[in-house]
Amino acid sequence: MKLVACEAVAQRLEGGRMSTLQAVKGMNDILPSEIAKWQRFETTFRDIAARYAFSEIRTPIVEPTELFARSIGQGTDIVQKEMYTFVDKGEKSLTLRPEGTASTARAFMQHRLGAQSPVNKLFYLGPMYRRERPAKGRYRQFFQAGAEWIGDDSAYADAETVAFAHSLLDALGIKEHRILINSIGSNETRANYRKALYDFLEPKTAQLSVDSQRRLELNPLRILDSKDPKDKALIGDAPSILDFLGADDREHFQQVQEALTQLGIAFEIETRLVRGLDYYNRSLFEIHATAADLGSQSAVLGGGRYDGLLETLGGKAAPATGFATGIERMLLAMPNAETAPQIDVAVLVAEASLRGDALLLTERLRRAGMRVDADWRGLSLKSQLRRSDKLGAPFAVILGQREKENGVVQLKSLKKHEQKDVGIEGLIPYLQSELESL
Numbered sequence: 001m002k003l004v005a006c007e008a009v010a011q012r013l014e015g016g017r018m019s020t021l022q023a024v025k026g027m028n029d030i031l032p033s034e035i036a037k038w039q040r041f042e043t044t045f046r047d048i049a050a051r052y053a054f055s056e057i058r059t060p061i062v063e064p065t066e067l068f069a070r071s072i073g074q075g076t077d078i079v080q081k082e083m084y085t086f087v088d089k090g091e092k093s094l095t096l097r098p099e100g101t102a103s104t105a106r107a108f109m110q111h112r113l114g115a116q117s118p119v120n121k122l123f124y125l126g127p128m129y130r131r132e133r134p135a136k137g138r139y140r141q142f143f144q145a146g147a148e149w150i151g152d153d154s155a156y157a158d159a160e161t162v163a164f165a166h167s168l169l170d171a172l173g174i175k176e177h178r179i180l181i182n183s184i185g186s187n188e189t190r191a192n193y194r195k196a197l198y199d200f201l202e203p204k205t206a207q208l209s210v211d212s213q214r215r216l217e218l219n220p221l222r223i224l225d226s227k228d229p230k231d232k233a234l235i236g237d238a239p240s241i242l243d244f245l246g247a248d249d250r251e252h253f254q255q256v257q258e259a260l261t262q263l264g265i266a267f268e269i270e271t272r273l274v275r276g277l278d279y280y281n282r283s284l285f286e287i288h289a290t291a292a293d294l295g296s297q298s299a300v301l302g303g304g305r306y307d308g309l310l311e312t313l314g315g316k317a318a319p320a321t322g323f324a325t326g327i328e329r330m331l332l333a334m335p336n337a338e339t340a341p342q343i344d345v346a347v348l349v350a351e352a353s354l355r356g357d358a359l360l361l362t363e364r365l366r367r368a369g370m371r372v373d374a375d376w377r378g379l380s381l382k383s384q385l386r387r388s389d390k391l392g393a394p395f396a397v398i399l400g401q402r403e404k405e406n407g408v409v410q411l412k413s414l415k416k417h418e419q420k421d422v423g424i425e426g427l428i429p430y431l432q433s434e435l436e437s438l
């Protein structure tokens with residue numbers, strides 16, 4: 001932003017509108033009351049990723065615009081109208097990443113990870129940015145967790161990628177879901193299919209939605225993703241891409257299905273599933289959470305093979321497959337669980353003259369590994385207790401003049417509503433064993 005513009009904004013804010021400052025539309029604050037569910041997702045995702053032998057990679061949120069234009073594809077909605085792109089100091093076009101695969105591929109090439117190991121299994125977690133129309137489950141800043149398996153072209157790698165995603169939903173308790181799979185074959189398959197689809201839809205152009213009329217020339221495959229009822233009715237009779245697969249791709253897709261069956265993973269073949277991004281080839285999949293209150297945003301996870309991407313970006317060709325899941329949508333689909341308290345002990349002080357002793361005690365308990373809260377505003381014991389209860393602390397340690405003189409503290413169990421004196425010397429081991437037995 002130019003300095004003049006910044007000053008104009010500052011003046012407007014000074015004009016008394018400070019209190020109306022809001023987060024950017026479609027971008028959410030994640031509040032402490034929601035964080036336990038986020039952390040449950042993240043811990044579970046890391047745990048399942050480790051079981052499938054994936055290692056974490058962290059890439060910048062901002063990348064050269066060219067990276068996404070070349071990988072995701074010029075004809076896609078993301079590149080056409082959804083990217084947050086800006087020119088950095090009048091020099092270079094940069095973009096807030098709209099997804100994680102392109103960045104992972106860029107990092108893979110830049111650091112020559114393929115030269116260190118022929119196979120790399122990488123996962124990431126982080127915010128993504130797309131200027132879509134905000135709705136429940138659809139935001140402009142949203143978080144994805146993703147996995148990329150680079151260097152293995154086997155159908156077993158595809159099947160294991162689906163198994164990873166399936167295990168994740170299972171571990172999160174998302175029982176009701178459908179796994180849809182399809183194959184879009186090679187570049188040649190897609191070119192032939194694109195033509196067949198065009199020939200099928202072109203005479204019906206007038207019946208298509210306005211968006212799809214635009215897509216017909218640019219990227220007719222995207223019409224298969226359309227949620228517009230008019231488009232859906234038309235594409236019901238469209239040719240199937242599976243009829244355009246070459247022998248190798250057909251065999252590969254068959255093997256993916258057999259491996260999934262062997263693993264006991266139920267799936268459905270959805271021949272209209274093509275997914276929005278240009279870099280995909282061969283088998284694709286999507287998981288829809290069916291029970292959740294997600295409306296039309298039921299796709300919680302999607303992925304597929306992208307054997308051509310690294311070469312497109314100027315690297316050495318390497319086969320690859322992966323998936324990404326939208327964390328907000330997963331959270332909407334996950335059952336609520338009882339949240340564990342965030343603290344173990346509250347230290348309460350009865351008199352102002354004992355604050356110094358309480359301060360030292362608080363710190364000693366923390367050094368022993370406990371999560372301890374103390375309130376120094378000089379509230380009454382009753383108010384301090386109310387706060388401890390609200391925080392969900394299982395124990396309160398109360399320090400008063402009588403306790404100090406006798407070398408004890410009052411230990412109150414806020415769950416059992418019991419209290420007793422405990423010698424100050426033995427307090428730490430006593431509390432530790434009580435906390436362990438909770």
Ligand code: AMP
Pocket residue numbers: 099130132137138139140141142143144276299300301302303324325326327328329
């Ligand atoms: P994609 O990168 O488009 O294949 O999307 C992968 C997953 O990210 C989807 O299945 C969604 O769960 C999630 N996702 C995509 N776009 C959004 C968005 N605008 N808001 C929230 N989640 C999204």
